[in-house]
Amino acid sequence: MYKITEIEGGVCASEGFYADGVSAGLKKNNALDMAFIYSQNECEVASTFTTNKMFAAPIKHFRAKGEFKTNFVLINSKNANAMTGQAGVKDIEEVLEAFSSTCQENLINPLMSSTGVIGVRLPKQKIIKGTKLFDLRARNPKNASEAIMTTDTFSKSIALRVELQNGDCFHIGAMAKGAGMINPAMATMLCFITTDADASKAQMQEILDEVTVHTFNAISVDGDTSTNDTVILMSNAKSKAFDKEAFKEALFKVMHFLALEMVRDGEGATKLVTYKVTGAKDNKEAEVVAKALSDSLLVKTALFGEDPNWGRIASTVGASGVEAYEETLSISFNELCVYHKGELLFNEAMEEKAAAIMKLARFSISCDLGISNGSFTAYGCDLGYEYVKINADYRT
């Protein structure tokens, strides 16, 4: 038994963690564009990165380290440091060395994480100048979460306090940026999670992998997978407390919340839709269908048009490549079943009801394939004019 409570403090809610955001002039109008997370105690690290073969320099830099502990992450927006080759990795090393040599604290295997435009070298001097503004004893998690935003319209963070039955207590705090490119296999999303739980690297990695499948890897904004997707989970063990089940549930809550916040803030998105697929041959096939639905342009535009076009849902199920039959399929909008195993239930009265559901900011579309017990739930948004506008003019 344990108790999970939402608290203030974002990434600084975990004991011993510091964070802040500063403006290094990467963004216009002195907006915050560089952040750090720092812990005096060194941390065990678990991580998940993009599956994109063109993974960015920060990921190369991380992977080249092998096994390590760290106590510092530097994050910048506006420049992804992707497609920059080994020079991009060297830029990271130079930036981190410059900061290490001037800062008062002892940085252990400092890390860097970047998001922004692909194919442009890091503005090293600006960034080094920016690090001089860092106060490693500052606790401004809100600034940090704002500094990592790109096309996000709001910053995203959460913190939980977990009380165990024996009175022990640990925390998990996190911040993330999403918007655009959010896809089942992650996307230009960065997520930094701090904890003072006394979890080993292996424990954290196992739980992180499990939870990622049903959170960050279950969301889609536009089906593209970026070069920079990163989730970093750092534990400084300061609480000396740990319980695997409690940790897993809390981490799921943190990542699920942030994943849905990302979808809700998808570029131009006005709706958050849950795709519940059941009755598939197996869980894998259910996942394929759920992601096909959340990725389908035709479904997304029908959502934007608030058009209960269940035919597009059926067509997308059929096009997804998994085992599916017209005669066993059922489709519902929230609790309203609009197609049931070959029966055309749709009529004017039902269309009115379905259209009312589609006007909601949040609803679910359920597909029961009627074959076996495979199930998966994915999350997506609509696609409207704003998406096109944002992405047609991204670099300008």
Next chain:
Amino acid sequence: MYKITEIEGGVCASEGFYADGVSAGLKKNNALDMAFIYSQNECEVASTFTTNKMFAAPIKHFRAKGEFKTNFVLINSKNANAMTGQAGVKDIEEVLEAFSSTCQENLINPLMSSTGVIGVRLPKQKIIKGTKLFDLRARNPKNASEAIMTTDTFSKSIALRVELQNGDCFHIGAMAKGAGMINPAMATMLCFITTDADASKAQMQEILDEVTVHTFNAISVDGDTSTNDTVILMSNAKSKAFDKEAFKEALFKVMHFLALEMVRDGEGATKLVTYKVTGAKDNKEAEVVAKALSDSLLVKTALFGEDPNWGRIASTVGASGVEAYEETLSISFNELCVYHKGELLFNEAMEEKAAAIMKLARFSISCDLGISNGSFTAYGCDLGYEYVKINADYRT
């Protein structure tokens, strides 16, 4: 040796074929909405259909026939007769029987093909009434090609005359409808091809399958695959002439032309882009990359914004799942190489040149993966506000 010449006449250019379009009141404002193709002589038939598991009633009806010859196809727009179960097949039988029993000509295994909204039963009485307007001795191929349009903004047809060295001559004529949902694995596209070449069913099917891969299956408008995709190729052998190579080349020309017409007329499309992928591990991996590029929302919106954002091209290559390396990849817009094997070539002058290329109505994006000899060429379009508008309001 042979000579291929473009001629007038669409599906009626092949000797012995008749076609027309009429208005049955399915579309508003007395627009043409039903068409037929008829040949006095019975025809061998080759065909390709959607891979969508929810394939529509006309495809079920076709497949239930097994081996057969035919001389008549009825086509309607506005209603796809999809997700209508066995009732949908029975509707087709009733419509075709009603017309057979009243028409003066001898219909042999008549076929039906439909496009439009999914999940609504065929308006049988309207369609039967519409067939009464058919004059099977009419030759109005333009009317026929207009009647099958849905969101198409122009009708699509072509005809070729093929002269063989021995003086023999045969024809291939075709009409198609595309727009929206056009995807690598075909989409709500219908294509009807007539020929008077003396080709056997087996010869036609083999050639049709080969040509489809590099034409209709190499185009993408929005990555969705419809319930109704159909290509039907009918030969009445009236010319008594045939040459395999000449037939294949002519069929390729016909289908390639129509495929590009479909992309050009993709919903809201303003640009036709050729994606040339070379240097992949094999042809299959090159195909995966080419289609990933033509399907990518981020690439499509960058095209619409005329933004030479080569980083998104690189990211999409990396996300496609095939073998690819930053250090061996090269990317060009037309002949302008913007990224070469790890070298960042892009600067302001080059950006200006690249932006000028992107303003063209037609250009190519080439990706050399630099690994081996696999190659594939796909075709796509941009995605702009009009696409969203058309698809948000499709049913209204």
